[in-house]
Amino acid sequence: MKILVFSDIHSNATAFEAVLDAAGSVDAYWCLGDIVGYGPDPNECIRLVRDLPNLMCVRGNHDAATLGEVDQQTFNHEASLAITWTKRHLHAEGLEYLLSLPEKLEQDGITIVHGSPHNPVWDYVMDYLTAVRMYQYFDTEICLLGHTHVPAIWYEKEAPKAPVMEFQKVKITEKCILNPGSVGQPRDHDPRAAFALFDPQEKTWELRRVAYEVESVQDRIKKSGLPWRHAMRLAEGW
Numbered sequence: 001m002k003i004l005v006f007s008d009i010h011s012n013a014t015a016f017e018a019v020l021d022a023a024g025s026v027d028a029y030w031c032l033g034d035i036v037g038y039g040p041d042p043n044e045c046i047r048l049v050r051d052l053p054n055l056m057c058v059r060g061n062h063d064a065a066t067l068g069e070v071d072q073q074t075f076n077h078e079a080s081l082a083i084t085w086t087k088r089h090l091h092a093e094g095l096e097y098l099l100s101l102p103e104k105l106e107q108d109g110i111t112i113v114h115g116s117p118h119n120p121v122w123d124y125v126m127d128y129l130t131a132v133r134m135y136q137y138f139d140t141e142i143c144l145l146g147h148t149h150v151p152a153i154w155y156e157k158e159a160p161k162a163p164v165m166e167f168q169k170v171k172i173t174e175k176c177i178l179n180p181g182s183v184g185q186p187r188d189h190d191p192r193a194a195f196a197l198f199d200p201q202e203k204t205w206e207l208r209r210v211a212y213e214v215e216s217v218q219d220r221i222k223k224s225g226l227p228w229r230h231a232m233r234l235a236e237g238w
């Protein structure tokens with residue numbers, strides 16, 4: 001059983017296509033939210049996600065903001081500009097799809113959210129102390145989440161010894177929180193798109209990265225009138 005777990009595409013279709021290619025044939029697709037926001041390809045990204053077979057998908061904070069369900073003032077200025085842009089450019093079928101997404105899913109003893117099991121759309125699990133506080137909010141052995149754009153493994157009983165490495169296949173032996181990083185806007189100073197291959201039967205988790213043509217996304221950002229900062233950061237992964 002091989003599941004492609006991915007998060008935070010953020011309207012970057014070039015990065016997402018590279019991830020789908022690099023993952024190859026898989027049995028299922030699990031998306032941890034934020035399909036839109038920041039980037040120039042909201043409609044294409046929603047189409048690509050929606051048409052995947054055996055898909056499970058939750059909504060993220062940018063998805064919710066695009067639906068008008070959270071106050072845009074809570075976003076920084078440039079993120080908010082991108083949400084306004086996305087609202088203007090998203091087709092009705094894209095909006096409808098975002099609206100259909102739940103905030104939280106549970107499948108085969110695994111909790112799936114965007115931000116945290118406590119506040120699925122908003123919380124950030126950035127550090128070990130925050131992760132430890134989150135264990136009371138889910139009963140399953142594993143919780144998958146994104147939102148920070150940084151790949152991570154947080155075990156309940158031990159502090160992490162080292163950052164998660166690419167191609168490091170980790171055997172899950174205790175309660176943990178897993179973050180596959182971000183497809184379309186990595187923030188760990190590695191500009192390559194991040195994703196994970198997960199086997200819930202073997203209980204293995206493998207972080208992967210794939211390079212994509214950042215320049216073509218930057219070109220589209222420029223042409224679209226979206227904030228240039230969103231293009232700059234893609235080249236360096238911040």
Ligand code: ZN
Nearest residue numbers: 008034060147
């Ligand atoms: Zn995000």
